[in-house]
């Protein structure tokens with residue numbers, strides 16, 4: 342018996358099925374730029390529609406503080422329609438009259454996306470009245486968002502305790518694949534943690550250094566460490582108030598025997614835009630009016646040298662602002678290097694995260710990795726050995 346009830350255990354015919362999915366996809370100018378997370382949820386949607394259920398999708402997008410039309414899920418619902426090859430309805434609220442009347446118009450086998458759950462403060466607070474409002478809209482709850490399962494929010498945790506709850510297909514396969522690949526990883530294990538979600542991922546590095554042998558800190562995350570070590574990072578993305586936490590992590594790494602690798606050089610620019618005038622400098626030479634937008638070639642060479650000694654790689658977060666040329670160079674170079682080593686059979690590689698997967702697709706190597714997860718923060722917390730609230734709430 343599996344640890345979770347799955348769609349195979351559910352009677353779905355004519356039921357209103359509230360499905361928590363992750364529609365937090367990379368977007369540019371109102372257009373979805375990477376559809377991996379949309380593709381991942383198709384098996385769950387199709388299973389429910391094939392069994393005559395009514396699919397009501399719940400998801401967040403970005404980190405809005407209250408209602409904010411620039412973070413609407415409407416364009417994502419349109420992109421999902423393209424992937425699914427059938428009509429996807431949209432309701433401009435996820436609770437109340439707007440949502441319930443849209444659901445009442447659904448026939449068996451139809452699909453509806455409800456507006457961004459984070460437009461309501463009750464979502465992130467996991468507030469009982471908001472959970473009740475969501476629960477009143479459905480008969481059954483399915484969680485197919487492994488990548489949001491580290492959040493104890495109303496739509497990821499509260500609802501699972503209120504309605505009969507099941508794991509979706511993507512949730513099931515993510516847990517099975519990550520367990521298979523990383524339960525007993527071949528050492529040395531090298532982790533790369535980069536990207537921009539510095540405050541929400543920084544603290545978990547303190548635990549991660551006990552699980553891995555080498556930790557490469559990259560992207561915006563690295564700037565906070567460089568600043569904590571007294572380097573000038575100019576206008577770079579950096580959380581200066583987390584300097585003490587960064588220094589504590591370096592101490593924990595030392596105690597655990599985990600080697601920390603930080604950038605030695607950087608590509609800096611004065612403007613945050615594609616093809617902005619830029620220069621490669623040592624991390625000691627960043628100007629006050631400049632920002633670090635990528636790691637430099639020497640850093641890429643250092644990472645390659647560390648990869649020579651690694652048997653397993655886990656990766657979340659790009660080395661730079663890879664959406665803008667030429668600041669994609671380090672991410673693309675390391676991605677191709679890891680892909681090549683994986684193909685050659687010298688490395689097992691697991692990568693995850695909305696933008697990380699987009700970066701691997703951009704580099705043309707996602708298919709070369711041993712496993713690519715939709716999850717970033719959730720993947721790292723799972724790797725730390727933490728119980729994920731959204732997963733725990735689904736246990737039988």
Ligand SMILES: Nc1ncnc2c1ncn2[C@@H]1O[C@H](COP(=O)(O)OP(=O)(O)OP(=O)(O)O)[C@@H](O)[C@H]1O
Pocket residue numbers: 488535536537538539559560561578633634635657658659660661662663664693694695696697698715716717718719
């Ligand atoms: N030096 C930098 N300055 C500014 N932005 C950066 C820098 N390095 C990386 N980024 C940005 O980091 C973002 C990705 O970070 P993030 O932590 O969200 O990764 P992710 O793979 O999406 O993980 P998750 O799924 O947890 O969100 C990209 O949009 C990229 O442009």
Ligand SMILES: O=C(O)[C@H](O)COP(=O)(O)O
Pocket residue numbers: 363365403404488489492538541694695716717718719
């Ligand atoms: O992109 C992600 O990692 C998930 O959608 C979670 O988003 P969050 O970090 O804003 O909770």
